[in-house]
Amino acid sequence: MRTDMTEGGGPALFRLVRFWSRRWAAGITQDEGGDVAHILVLEAVDAARGDGRPAQIGAVAVELGLDRSNASRMIAATVAAGLATKTVSAQDARRTELDLTPAGEDRLAAARAWQEETFARMVADWPARDARRFAGYLMRLAAANTPNGDPS
Structure with missing residues (x-):
């Protein structure tokens, strides 16, 4: 383990995660x-x-870090709110496909815009080069450590 190079990074990361985990979506x-x-x-x-393929419930559960049952309840509430669709697959009637409605796409875009604005405020007093480099490192970290390798 390379703790000499990274000492303090873990606690700092998790302090940020704890602080922002509820605030980002609430914003x-x-x-x-x-x-x-x-x-x-x-x-x-x-x-x-x-x-371009619709999502499956199991894959969404993995992304949420939840079991299928809890993820299904959250998905059902999001569908009921008109933000997502849940349909039977045309290719395989045993599969359920999930997608976002236009309202869901708009809400997601608004959430991501808020995330970008928040990040920009957090690094506003940094040199632009450092802010870009840090953003790149965060995207690299997310891509290497998320189920789909997708940093979003």
């Missing part, structure tokens, strides 16, 4: 009367969609 839903869980599901459905 976008606050003005719209939305639910933080809906944002989490929208992010997970988007990450689980691959090559």
Whole structure:
């Protein structure tokens, strides 16, 4: 292990995760009367969609870090809110496909815009080169450590 080079990085990362884990989604839903869980599901459905294909419940559950049953309940609430669709696959009637509605796409875009604005505020007093480099490192870390390798 390379603790000499990375000492302090782990606790700093998890301090940020704890601090921002509830705030990021609440920031976008606050003005719209939305639910933080809906944002989490929208992010997970988007990450689980691959090559233009709809997402599957199992893949969304993996993205959420939940078992299939809990993920299904969150998905059902997001569908009921009109932010996602849940349909039977035309290719295999045993499969359920998930996708985002136009309202879900809009909510996801708003969440990501809020995330970009928040990151920009966090590094606003950094030199631009450092901010770009840090953003690149964060994307690299996310790509290497998420189920689909998708940093979003």
